[in-house]
Amino acid sequence: VQEHRDYLASSKKLEELRSQRRKQEFLEAVEEEVGRRLKALVEGNPTLIATLEKVAIKDAEPFSSAINFLESFHGADGLLGSLFGKEE
Structure with a gap:
């Protein structure tokens, strides 16, 4: 496991994966908030x-x-x- 982690870190793959995860978390937060506001608006x-x-x-x-x-x-x-x- 550590060897794989070291590979990810040395190849910048770990940083890329974390960046993608943060982007996905952001988009999910936006989607959730837009959905909440839309529901309140149109109910x-x-x-x-x-x-x-x-x-x-x-x-x-x-x-x-x-x-x-x-x-x-x-x-x-x-x-x-x-x-x-x-x-x-």
Whole structure:
């Protein structure tokens, strides 16, 4: 085990692996926070509620419905602005 660790350290592979892991941790943290904010933003959204009902009874397809819902948010007051605006 130590021999392998020494190889990784000498070849800079260990540093690369740690760097990749830190990047992945960062992306996971961003994804988690965006998901939390998105859920809070849309939980009471009447358009989303109606879309969810349509998906539940198979009147709408989940993936395209999600894309259409997300595309309905545009501009400064759109989804990203709402997600990353000042929290109260």
